Amino acid sequence: MARLTISNVCKMFGSTYAVEDFSLDVEDGELVCLLGPSGSGKSTLLRMIGGFERPSGGAILIDAKDVTHLPPEKRPTGMVFQSHALWTHMNVFDNIAFGLKLRRLPRAEIREKVEGALALVGLAGFGKRMTQQLSGGQQQRVALARSLVLEPKILLLDEPFASLDQHLRERLREEVKDIQQRLGITTLFVTHGQDEALALADRIVVMRDGKSEQVAPPAEVYRNPQTQFVAGFIGxxxxxxxxxxxxxxxxxxxxxxxxxxxxxxxxxxxxxxxxxxxxxxxxxxxxxxxxxxxxxxxxxxxxxxxxxxxxxxxxxxxxxxxxxxxxxxxxxxxxxxxxxxxxxxxxxxxxxxxxxxxx
The missing domain is CATH 2.40.50.140 (Nucleic acid-binding proteins)
Incomplete structure (x- = not known):
């Protein structure tokens, strides 16, 4: 699918660094969790990758192509937000089809892609429902389908399950992991939940004050923490x-x-x-x-x-x-x-x- 390279990226708000001199390579098909407390810079970093924030310095490359200054619609990325960000005046089908209509695809192709995306997230037959008629978990599935239907090279998930109850979070994260592995899509997942990171990630990036404290597979982060902060944050x-x-x-x-x-x-x-x-x-x-x-x-x-x-x-x-x-x-x-x-x-x-x- 795609390889992501983040090279010496920083983001300043006034005189304060939200992200400072951050570098990371994400391999093709890898799922990487950005883990850290509130204010650690993980969501800001994700928004810069998606084009919703402009870096103060550094470069972001997808498949060796510099996308640092491209707007979100010009990037091969799909982003799922914590708030779902669904249009309440549209039904499920139209929410998912919106981006495809902007690309002026034929009606039959749009229907085929939307129905395929709904089936992928376990919502086959839900196309005519209004978003207000869905549970929180179903709304998040629609948000995921809306990103996946555009066939992005890189999927960005910004704490998508934070507002859901524990049992639903656990079920959805397993479904997301299954979908990600089935599609082989390169994925960055932002969370402050250590259990979520341990369950989902191929690698975990533990962030603190806009920098990475440790980058390693979950078992290594847990069993071999390299800093006191990481030791206290994981488990x-x-x-x-x-x-x-x-x-x-x-x-x-x-x-x-x-x-x-x-x-x-x-x-x-x-x-x-x-x-x-x-x-x-x-x-x-x-x-x-x-x-x-x-x-x-x-x-x-x-x-x-x-x-x-x-x-x-x-x-x-x-x-x-x-x-x-x-x-x-x-x-x-x-x-x-x-x-x-x-x-x-x-x-x-x-x-x-x-x-x-x-x-």
Whole structure:
């Protein structure tokens, strides 16, 4: 279908960068998710690719052709917005056919293409309905069909499921993934939902303050975060501030081996990498709360310094409030100044630093 090249693109609003020196290559048929919090620049970047915003600098190329300054209607892209952007005075058929009519295609060809697009998104037979008669999920399918019927080289999706309930979001994202794979269309999908990105993407671009923090396949972003920001944004993560002295952390509840230079660090580990046992020592970690999620329990644990971390345990394990526990950590990350400084492998017991505990 198409290859997208974004080269050193930036966008300024006044003196503020919304996107700064951003570069990315998206391969033919690839689905890339732009993931980040509100204000990270992901939607602005997508609008620049679609031609709805003009870059302040840099270049955007599709199949090696520079489209940086082309208007949206001159680009081989199709964009689906969060708000659906359907015309309420038109029925479903006319909404989807609008772009084809502007191209002055024959009536029979328009009908064939529209009916094919409706069938593709699971709305065969809905052509005569008005958009107000559709559910939110059906309206979003119409918006998707309206983009796909134009046969764009690149499909742009700007948080298309953000206004829908969780179950409908999950169903539609599976349908979109199936359609994208069936058509082999190069796709960029903007979202702030980590689950959506993990479920859909071939690669994830984690954005922060208009820049990319990490670009990698979902499994790598989750298992090998390169910055503290990425570690905290993808999945649940515990963070413990401490210091490294002579190759180990100096913390009342965590004495972990960290073979890096001395200094302040942040140790990070996921709730499922933390196991708890009893009994614990007096003055050590205690259970603050236990929450049953059906498939697992999440245990809030209060450390000696009054900070809290979470452990994920089987639903059959029950822990009483204020119970003293000992902790074991499997696989942890150590960050310094937001960058990954050390990553463990294997199981390491988070033993008590005796001198600190009794100081």
């Amino acid at each position: 649940l993560m515990n963070f413990v501030k401490t210091k490294v002295v002579s190759g180990s952390t100096v913390h009342p509840d965590f004495g972990l081996e960290v073979p890096i230079e001395d200094g302040e660090v942040v140790v990070a580990f996921r709730p499922d990498a933390l196991s708890i046992k009893s009994p614990g020592r007096d003055g050590g970690p205690t259970v603050h709360r236990s929450i049953d999620f059906g498939t697992h329990r999440m245990i809030d644990i209060e450390l000696a310094d009054a900070s809290r971390i979470k452990a994920m345990v089987p639903p059959t394990q029950k822990w009483d409030k204020n119970a003293l526990v000992s902790l074991t950590v499997q696989d942890y990350f150590v960050f310094r100044d937001n960058r990954l400084a050390y990553q463990s492998n294997g199981t390491v017991t988070a033993h008590c630093n005796e001198k600190l505990a009794h100081a």
